[in-house]
Amino acid sequence: MKKVTVFFLVIALCLMMSVGCKKKDDTSSGATNTPIDITHWYWADNPDYSAKMQQIVKDFNENNDQNIKVTAQEYPWDGGGYSETLFTAAMGGGGPDTAAWKLTSTPLFKANNLLANLDGYINDWTDKEDIEENLYNVMRNASGTDNIYVMPWNTQVLYVYYRPSMFKAVNIAVPTTYDEFLEACRKLTRDTDKNGKTDVYGFGMRGAKGGQEPWGSFIYGRGGDFTNFSTPQAIAGMQDFINLYKNGYVPPTAPTDGFNEIIANFKSGKTAMTIHHIGSSSGMVEALGEDVDAFPFPKGTSQWTSMGDTENVIFEACDNKDAAFEWVAYLATGKGQEEWCKTTGNVPVSKRVQAMPEFQNNKFMKVSIQGAPSAGIFPILDTTTEWINTIWPNTTAAALAGQKTAEQAMADLQKGLYGS
């Protein structure tokens, strides 16, 4: 009996060893032959950017030596609706492995434990020093912890696009102060065909979602800030914003004008100035040639412009985080960074790419860099997304329509963001 037991034990041991060896063989063969699939979500502002992202993915898939196969799926930005779609998908278990990102979404996703902690990956990363330490700190602050959950990708500093020919027509120079900017809005509003109706508006105001970014410059222009919207300075900034609409210096469609409308109006000559970042510069040049230039939003009592940020994240549910990090690292400092920033004109986060001549000799890049010292982001709270998507556009529209005074509107905005 004892012999039989020992016999079976030996057989079992042999079987276990052979299974173990086989398994090891399988794993090693899988690393080389079986592709590691990574699904990536992103948005693109125009078809050229879509094509570029797909090209970057193709290059990465062909050239990485770890057999990583990225599939990039495009979703519309939709004034921030992208983040909501991403959240719904991630909560429902159908989210991607990695995704393009905006910092404002970090608290929500972090609170629901959806994001992977990148500290370990970044500390071991050879390209870590290629990105300014300050950017990592911004990423840490956004999560409200000492950890990094967001991989830097590129930034965009908002500035003012203008039509030099229109400035020449009304004989004004580029504004250097906030008051001069307001005055320029007035002077550039014209009835060019003398039919008694305005056909060129001084400023292309964005009243729909996303309009809070240029609006913030007006608040700071009068000395207000985002810690308290109810100060006299912040209210005065809001009043300037309202006056532009009330006095007819912006198109009457301004309360609902979003990205597409302000860009279309500027390109068609309906507006003489508008605020956006370098991402739209190639389209502007294509449409207007030399008749488009830019300047940083001028300083008033204070100065602020929005730093648009775009990052990438890895989801906690991703099965192959090492491979996912290879991919987001490629976008941050590799060829992906170079290609994407060259096409979109966005400000690179990689110091190596920033130093390239293409970026050093670009006039829009120069204005972005001039505006960088006063560039900042909105307070990142768990209320920020709703505030941006619903509360700001509707409250501002009510103020523009005369349903609320500047003071009432600012009180509502304060309540919407901070609760009181």
Added chain:
Amino acid sequence: MRNKKAGFWPYLLIMPALLVVMAVVFIPALNAVLMSFQSYDLRRPSEIGFIGADNYIKVMRDSLFWSSLWRTLLWVLFGVGFQFVFGFCLALLLNRPFRGRGLARSVSLIPWVTPGVLIGLMWRWIYDGSYGVLNDILLKLNLIDESIPFLARVSTVFPAVVVTIIWQGIPFFALMLLAGLQGVPGELYEAADIDGANVFQKFIQITVPSLQNTIYVTTLLRIIWVANSVDVIFNMTGGGPAYASQTLSVYIFNKANALNLGYSSAMSIILTILLLLVAIPYLKNLFRNQEN
């Protein structure tokens, strides 16, 4: 004994369907009711828990809820009302013999078969204050001096979205009433002709009573659908500007989008109760008419 067996089998046979209905209708509905009594805000997952009737109390104190509810009432009243009137006219027209009637019947269905999202986007461009075709036509006809930003003005945005929903719903009424009209016996009209009835009298005395049940069912369905409709308004205006086109269903959707699921569930339950208050007497009346 045989009767007992027969009594058991029908229940067993409908059991699978009942289970499916339970899974896809009752459980989510029950979940919504439970959620409405919870602080269920995904932005603050640590605070999720039962809070009694707090959500309902907050809803009652929310001025946006009341303005959205009032707008829902107008939305249904004007939306369904005009859909019915124009749909009835179209059905009467399509019931008459004329060349190309088949084609006209098919074409008239286009608004109904077009997805709501597409309708929203399409009408957003039609109304566009800078490049919209409606402004272009009105300007060329010298009816206006300058473009009207229909969707950017608080005073015009709601009528604009109501017109869109009317346009979308006309074919539904036309189709259903046309089917009803074809079932009205021709002899009734012949008898009325012999009695000397005019067109209006025939319409009131024969057509309308014959279509009564169809009218009841179609209007009830449309009231429920239009009250719950989100796609058209959301894609045209998102409920803005200044919440001027926000109906209750759009408000619910926006709140759910902002991840405050407890609050949006409470509003959904209230909307459901309000619709039941309309639907139950409506159905009772319908059944009473059928019995008579």
